[in-house]
Amino acid sequence: MSRRLGVGLLGVGWMGALHTRAYRRLTDHYPELDVRCELVAAADVGESGRRRAVEELGYARAEPDWRAVVDDPDVDVVSVTAPNALHREMALAVLAAGKALWVEKPVGRGLAETAAVAAALGPGAVTAVGFNYRTVPLVEHAGALVAAGALGRITGFRGWFLNDYASNPWGPLNWRFSRDGAGSGALGDLMSHVVDLATALLGPLREVVAVTDVAIARRPYAAGEGEHFATLGPGALEPPGDDVPTGEVENEDSARVLARFASGASGFLEVDRAAVGPHCSLGFEIHGSTGSLSWDFERMNELQLYLADTTGDAGYRRVLARPGHGDYGRFQPGPAISMSYDDLKVIEAARFVGAVLTGDPLAPGLAEALSAARAVDAMERSAASRAWEAVA
Ligand SMILES: NC(=O)c1ccc[n+]([C@@H]2O[C@H](COP(=O)([O-])OP(=O)(O)OC[C@H]3O[C@@H](n4cnc5c(N)ncnc54)[C@H](O)[C@@H]3O)[C@@H](O)[C@H]2O)c1
Missing domain, CATH: 3.40.50.720 (NAD(P)-binding Rossmann-like Domain)
Structure with a gap:
């Protein structure tokens, strides 16, 4: 039963x-x-x-x-x-x-x-x-390629999460924009994902140097519960005039970070919640001595893979998700039948409930969250000190 x-x-x-x-x-x-x-x-x-x-x-x-x-x-x-x-x-x-x-x-x-x-x-x-x-099948496949040495010695990483949910100046001043409600801004919200992916793929960060910016300094007060994608007023790109009461945005809209991994690889990590253009572009590029790969959530079911050969004519190939990549086969019977964002949460729920039933260890759990928080904390310290900071 x-x-x-x-x-x-x-x-x-x-x-x-x-x-x-x-x-x-x-x-x-x-x-x-x-x-x-x-x-x-x-x-x-x-x-x-x-x-x-x-x-x-x-x-x-x-x-x-x-x-x-x-x-x-x-x-x-x-x-x-x-x-x-x-x-x-x-x-x-x-x-x-x-x-x-x-x-x-x-x-x-x-x-x-x-x-x-x-x-x-x-x-x-x-x-x-x-x-x-982490549970995207092609992200897991990318991790397996890196771990198997398919790209050779990893030298470089570029990770980003560019989002437009805060790009409209009529977006209400909800909890996400206050220190008391959210803590940091794009760093805690978006960079935590980028750092978690970077760490899962390449191992921990050792040190970082960061700059942060606020693009929209004041926003109209939220009425009621204020949803993530809500906008008040006309939804125009011009900010509200003096006749609309506004409050101060207390945390950063964007952060750009140079990083050194414990492995010796170097990286550039970028987040922006007020980018005009990318809607939900979370991705990474990984470069190694014999190949490269890149992936972006806006094309979740595609991975670009380059494996060097000696002909001089090698190029990137488009790898489409298929059964055999991570948990893809749980959702679709054949290749290139797109999975969705909601499916990722089903995978997460399955791993969580599976661990509850078996007692087996589970990642990402609190240990991984602590590791991401340490990296984000070093980025916040660096933005304030304007210097390289060690990741604790
Ligand atoms: N993993 C992801 O990709 C992802 C995406 C979006 C949000 N999040 C995280 O999920 C969390 C929630 O985000 P969201 O977008 O669902 O927010 P939301 O504002 O849509 O929902 C939050 C809900 O919590 C309720 N709430 C507020 N105070 C409460 C209290 N004292 N007791 C009970 N409920 C209370 C609010 O009324 C609201 O219904 C945040 O921490 C956010 O960072 C994660």
């Missing part, structure tokens, strides 16, 4: 809905887990979030106080998908209750909060952190 797992959800926004859909799809794509995820309870401070949890997502009930969900004895696994400012307190409560934790990135509003959660990890605790781009 299949095992029952009670699911609790803290925060019913974009990610809360996505985690829920991922739990629901597990039996479709990973039947051998033989698990029945029961949506026990969700928490949200907003009434619309609570209504959505029950009417749309299928939770048995919704609570205004997240502690009632964590304390519910029928809840075995908890997804933390609330804004960053709440992650530390929520994650600590989940671990203290002895429950498995799936927490969105960044785990805290900086290194100290992430380290506090990592320090609370007891033996046998199962944690997953939402670095969902």
Whole structure:
């Protein structure tokens, strides 16, 4: 008989809905887990979030106080998908209750909060952190090519996450733009993903030098709960006039970073949440002594691969995702039938729930989140000191 797992959800926004859909799809794509995820309870401070949890997502009930969900004895696994400012307190409560934790990135509003959660990890605790781009089948294939030496000795890495969600000056001043709500800006939100990919592919960073900028210094005050992609007013590129009340953006819109890896390779890492043009361009290029590869999330199911030969006519070839690359075969039966962003969360959910059922170690978990937070912290220190900083 299949095992029952009670699911609790803290925060019913974009990610809360996505985690829920991922739990629901597990039996479709990973039947051998033989698990029945029961949506026990969700928490949200907003009434619309609570209504959505029950009417749309299928939770048995919704609570205004997240502690009632964590304390519910029928809840075995908890997804933390609330804004960053709440992650530390929520994650600590989940671990203290002895429950498995799936927490969105960044785990805290900086290194100290992430380290506090990592320090609370007891033996046998199962944690997953939402670095969902690691699970892209062609990213896993790229990692396997690098590890097998297909590119020779790795000399260079270029990683980026260029996004336009904050490019409109009419985008409301929601929690993402305040130190208190988010901690850092593009560094915690976007660079944490880039650093996690860089580390998964090439190993840890040793030192960095960074510059950061704010592109849009003031934004109109958010009305209500303020969604990630919302815009107020006309949605024009001209900023609001003096007649619209605005508040200060307290964290960086972009960061550009030179890096040295512990392996000796060098890299350039770039993030921008206010880029006009790229919508969701997260990618990397890796260069080695006998080849190169590149990948971008905007073309998630394609990898560009160059393997040197002696003819002088070698060129990049386009590798399309197929069964055999990572978990692609769980979703599509043949090559080049595109997978989606939501599918990545299903893979993440399967690995999380699989670890809960077996007790096997899981990555990326809190150890990987701590490693990313250390690198991001060094970048923040470097932007302030205007000097190279070591990654702790
Ligand atoms: N892995 C990824 O690619 C990815 C993508 C987007 C967001 N995220 C992360 O997910 C988290 C949530 O982001 P989002 O885009 O879903 O945000 P969101 O603003 O859409 O949703 C957050 C929800 O939390 C609720 N909330 C606020 N305070 C609460 C409280 N005290 N108790 C319970 N609920 C509360 C809000 O009402 C809202 O419904 C962030 O940490 C973000 O960095 C990760």
